[in-house]
Amino acid sequence: xxxxxxxxxxxxxxxxxxxxxxxxxxxxxxxTTTPPAMSNAQAQVSLTPEQKSAIRxxxxxxxxSVTPSLTFRPVVGELVPPSIELYPLPDNAMAEAPDAKNxxxxxxxxxxxxxxxLTMRIVDTIRR
Numbered sequence: 854x855x856x857x858x859x860x861x862x863x864x865x866x867x868x869x870x871x872x873x874x875x876x877x878x879x880x881x882x883x884x885t886t887t888p889p890a891m892s893n894a895q896a897q898v899s900l901t902p903e904q905k906s907a908i909r910x911x912x913x914x915x916x917x918s919v920t921p922s923l924t925f926r927p928v929v930g931e932l933v934p935p936s937i938e939l940y941p942l943p944d945n946a947m948a949e950a951p952d953a954k955n956x957x958x959x960x961x962x963x964x965x966x967x968x969x970x971l972t973m974r975i976v977d978t979i980r981r
Contacts, residue, residue, distance in 0.1 A: 898952050904949055907950055909981060911946035927975050933975060955969070956969060963981045
């Protein structure tokens with residue numbers, strides 16, 4: 854009898870686990886269209902040409918010296934190799950492009966490469 858009670862209790866616990874796990878995850882606000890997979894990541898950033906120009910100018914003004922990679926070619930959506938060092942955007946760049954506040958950047962050849970540090974994927978490139 855005790856064995857049957859344990860089996861039933863275990864079965865109930867296993868059946869309730871997915872329901873409890875779902876109850877703990879936050880629900881997206883009503884009317885949002887962001888898929889759950891993109892909620893924690895920067896995913897896509899839509900910067901205007903003016904914002905890109907402001908970011909480029911701020912980085913040039915800051916004068917960051919970055920060692921270029923000879924083997925990595927930046928393509929939007931691709932992963933950035935761990936050997937590439939990423940830098941926070943200058944404050945004046947974030948003031949002009951608040952959508953980019955969570956991004957980091959690196960310089961490769963004549964491009965500013967914007968990277969989502971959570972996913973390590975390139976979200977945009979800006980030619981100098």
